Amino acid sequence: MASSSPGRGLRGRRGECVALDEVTAGARAGQGQVLVLRGEAGVGKSALVEYLVRSATGCQILRAVGVESEMELAFAGLHQLCTPLMGRLDRIPGPQRDALSVAFGLRAGSAPDRFLVGLAVLSLLAEAAEEQPLVCVVDDAQWLDQVSAQTLAFVARRLLAERVALVFAVRTSASAAAGDQFAGLREIAVRGLHDDDARALLESVVPGRLDERIRDRIVAETRGNPLALLELTRGLSAAELAGGFGRPDARPLASQIEESYLRRIGSLPVAAQRLLLAAAAEPVGDVPLLRRVAERLDIDADAAGAVEAAGLIEFGTRVRFRHPLVRSAAYRAADPTVRRDVHRALAEATDSVFDSDRRAWHRAHAAVDPDEGLAGELERSAGRAQARGGIAAAAAFLRRATELTPDSAIRARRATAAAQAAFESGSPDAALELLAAAQLNPLDEVQHARQAWLRAQVVFARRRGGEALLLLLDAAGRLERVDEAQAREAYLDAIGSAVFAGRLPEHADVGEVAEAARTAPPGAVPPRPTDLLLDGLVTWFADGCVAGAPLLKPALEAFRRTAGGNGDDAMRRLWLTWLAAGELWDDEAWYELSTHAVRTARDVGALNFLPLALGYRAAMYVHAGDFGLASTLIDEADSIIEVTGHSPMSYPAMLLMAWSGSPRAEAVIKSGILEAASWGEGRAIGLGHYLLTVFYNGFGQYQDALTHGEQAVEYEDASNVGFALAELVEAAARSGVPEVAAGALRRLEERAGASGTDWALGVLARSQALLSDGPAADRLYREAIERLEHSRVVVQLARAHLLYGEWLRRENRRFDAREHLRTAHEMLRGFGAIAYAERARRELLATGETVRVRTVDVHELREALTAQEGQVARLAADGMTNSEIGAELFISPRTVEWHLSKVFTKLDVKSRNKLRAALAGI
Known part of the structure; x- marks a missing residue:
């Protein structure tokens, strides 16, 4: 592909080459660079990668290539890329070094968290780049294992001032999830060549005469794909090229290209074909290993020369295929018996001590009949993979172990374990498939029960509405007979499912589920925190807040104690303990649980858990009046979710928008209510109405606030209805409907009394003051302010000053009113609660005080x-x-x-x- 543009080296790729030159220049200048080259198979991404490598003079080059057969082996791609830097491990912080060492199998240890591994890779690259600019290229990134892809995407999003460039070549049509990890990064769409360049390229490789009509047809059929232009004409005679093509093949372009490779492979000697197959089946590219395999298969030295002469593969320090489709063509074209022979030879040539897992993997591919010894070895490999954090690899090992297990009972157990691993690795479809396979075997009662629970968990993880509810209740009933502790866990999941299903009529009411959970076996002695939580939630939802509060309080205290030690339980159940703390208006529990969650997640780099912890922490900061830090945490959570692909957590952002009075809040929250109804999450509907009540109260649109407040309290949504009742009291009182306000106040009095916290009693006193007159109102407003001053919920303290100031002004106590209105205005303005601050400003003006307009708006300064x-x-x-x-x-x-x-x-x-x-x- 000689270029017509001097100095560029690739025909028709001037723009792409300029972009790659800019990437290299940016890295040299200390500005981290990231670029994704995205295009279909054969379009020239690899050629552009080679151009980058050749032109990156003065830079250290790190390379990796995604390998389809290694997609299930955690950290395989990352290991390829980072191997040259292993001598620098001692220069990065200890926890990061330990995590990466375990991930790469350099030392034993518990499963390293992927977030900590990501930070280790970032530190390693940044440290190496201090000596020399670093250019990292990853070809066929769509075939990276998921952990490597996530880690590299994480690093890419954090390159700013490092002398590091990361360039990924990703196939557009790849169905692999790994390719999706790079969405949102700067990318260039690599397309086919323009017609003139495509014609010139084609004519440069076709000997003899090429009919113009045939040439134009080839260009049109290949859409300018360079590899297709080069490969599809090979093996065709000059007469065929001059006289015409047959009917264009309707198969995808990748298949056409692979077909041309199949023809070329088929023309090779048998020994050369077998060597090519061995190289395709051995994804690491280990040349010494391949030599040992060749000896075992009686492949002579001439075979290597034949495959190299055919332009299909290169043997250097590492085996390199001309194109990934050569690898897939060589493997798929092979007779299954020959393929098994090659895997057997690979297993025999692989070190049984230092690479026992890959040896077992090859043995498994060589096996035909069930083999308990091999299945057991694969099961042990799965355990080692899981210990290194390779859950997906563990699932793959267990799946194959299941297939090779002769005993049906053991096969059922391994299939269930494979399903569990697949679910934990983020493959719910594979988990359900494996559960179905397990049910083809005889299952005992314990296996039936645990499978039912896992299936229900998969359904709940996919859709947090009530679809999983009946499944969870059924699983809990089954588990009661075989595992009492797990039965209680399943009932707790069922209550959580009912909480999220909320008001939607097609699902059981949470009170009904709580009554069903009363049948759960008694908890352990002494009770676990989860036992206390289940008992507390059952009583709260079945018997009411007055009966439930005394049981929920010690449950929260137990989780707070757990959070100070081994916090696994505290983290796993945070989504429920957070809601319970909200029901109890326990701001201290909120603070401690969220503080512990974020700190622990950061310490261990818990990538899957950190966004949830950050979201809850952000909500805490909104209530504490630190909108800036809340926004920062929300952004951080969003950036992690973007890397991991987890479901977005919208509540903290909408809470911040509602309190800030954002112009977008109304539309965003209403849209969220509609979406919640469509995905079956009734609690989110009530939550949306509560947030709209907060929003409209801020603007003094009390009739709108009343409408949404009434809808918010129609159902006992956990950690929502109590807050909404306080908003409804204000909206109804200001709308002139005291009977609605009085009804809401009665419900609020019961809940606040059961809680007994300063937050609850302060909001209650403020709400009572709204419906009182004279000295009683004055006393209640003062009590509200005094109590809320002892809580962390500063936004409610500012609201108390605002309402008291408004009442004082109407009582013609202007001097006293100014003090509280001025305090409210300064606080609310400082938070960024612009609508509520404007309410305070208007009231101050009505007292005759001139409110100085700040020359630099706090909100604008924060957003700077x-x-x-x-x-x-x-x-x-x-x-x-x-x-x-x-x-x-x-x-x-x-x-x-x-x-x-x-x-x-x-x-x-x-x-x-x-x-x-x-x-x-x-």
């Missing part, structure tokens, strides 16, 4: 800093070093310094010791 800049600035103001900030936020110290330079400019400060004062006004 990006989310990450704000977080870096806060940590730096707290005295943390760049290295400590980098470890906290999963970025490199160089990136921390880059962010700080921008913060200093925007806030007009010269040093760190000025940051705290500058941030105090934001």
Whole structure:
């Protein structure tokens, strides 16, 4: 593919080459670079990667190639890329070094968290780039194992001030989930060549005369795909090219290209075909291993020369195929018996001590008949894979172990274990398939029960509405007879499912589910935190808050104690303990549980858990009046969700929008209500109406607030209805419907009394004051302020000052009113609760006080800093070093310094010791 553009080296790729040159230049200049080359098979992505490697003079090059057969082996692609840097492991922080060492099998240890592994890779690349700019290229990235793809995408999104470039070549049509991990990164669509370039390329490789009509047909059929232009004409005679094609093949282009490789492979000597098959089946590209295999298969040295001469493969320090389709063509074309012989030879040639898992994998592919010894070995490999954090690999080992198990009872057990691993690795379809396979075998009562529970969990994870509810109740009933502890866990899941299903009529009411859960076996002695939580929630939903509160309080206390030690239970059940704390208006439990959750998730790098923890922490900060930090945490959670592909967590963002008075809040929340109805999550409907009530009360649109407030309290949505009742009291009182306000107040009095926290009693006193007059109202407003001053829920304290000031003004106590209105205005304005602050400003004007308009709006100043800049600035103001900030936020110290330079400019400060004062006004 000689170029007509000097210095570019590739025909028709000037724009792509310029972009790649810019990537290299940016890395040399200390600006982290990321580029995804996305296109169909054969379009020239690999050629562009080679151009990048050749042109990156003065840079260290790291390379990896995705291998389809290794997609289930966790960290395989990452290991390829990072192997040249292993000598630098001792230069990165200890926890990161340990995580990466376990992931790569360099040392034993518990499963490393993927988030911590991602940070280790980022640190490793950044450290290497300090000596020499680093260019990392990953070809066929769609075939990376999922863990490697997630990790590299995580790193790519955090490259800012490092001398590192990451370039991924991804096939457009790939169905592999790995290719989707790079969505949202800067990318170039690599398309077929323009007709003129395609014709010139075709004519350069076709000997003899090429009929113009035939040439144009080839160009049209291949759509300018360079590999297709080169490959589809090979093996065709000059007469065929000059005289015409047959009917165009309707198969996809990749299949056409693979067909041309199949023809070329078929023309090779048998020994050469077998060598090519062995190379295709051995994904690491280990040349010494391949030589040992060739000896076992009696393949002579001439075979290597034949496959190289055919332009299909290269033997250097590593085996490299001309194109991935050569690998797939060689493997698929082989007779199954020959394929098994090759895998058997690979197993025999693989070290049984240092690479026992890959040896077992090859033996499994060589096996025909059931083999308990081999199945057991695969099961042990699955255990080792899971210990390294390779859940997907464990599922693959267990699946094959299931297929090779002769005993039907053991086969059922392994199929169930494979299903569990598949579910945990994020493959619910595979989990259900394996559960179905397990049911083809005789199952005992224990297996039936545990399978039912797993199937229900899969359904609940896919759709958090009530679809899983009946399945969870059935599983709980089955488990009662075989495993009492797991039965209680399943009932707890069922209550959670009913909570999320909420008001939707097609599902059982949460009270009915609580009554069903009363039949659960008694808990352990002494009770586990989950036992206390189940008993508390059953009583709360079946008998009411007055009876339930005394049981829920010790349950929350138990989880708070657990959070201080081994917090696995505390993390796993956070989604329910958070709701229980909300029901009890327990802001201290909220604070402690969310603080522990975020801290622990950061310490261990819990990528799957951290977004949930950050979301709950963000909600806590909204209630605490720190909207800026809440926004930062929401952004961080969103960025992690983007990497992992988890379901988005919309509540914290909508809560912030409602309190901020964002112009977008109304449309976003109403849209969320409609979506919640469609996906079957009734609780989210009530939550949306509550948030709209908060929003409309801020703007003084009390009739709209009343409408949505009444809808919010129609159903006992967990951790929602109590807050909504307080909003409804205000909306109804201001709308002139005291009977509605009085009814809401009676319900609020019962809930707040059961709670007994300063938050609950402060909001209750404020609500009672709205329906009182004279000295009683004055006393209640003062009580509300005094109680709320002892809570963390500062936004409600500001609301109490606002309502008290409004009442004082109507009582013609203007001087007293100004004090509270001024306090409310300053607090609300400082939070960023613009609508509520405007209410306070209008009231101040009505007292005759002139409200000075600030020249620099707090909201505008906060938004001048990006989310990450704000977080870096806060940590730096707290005295943390760049290295400590980098470890906290999963970025490199160089990136921390880059962010700080921008913060200093925007806030007009010269040093760190000025940051705290500058941030105090934001």
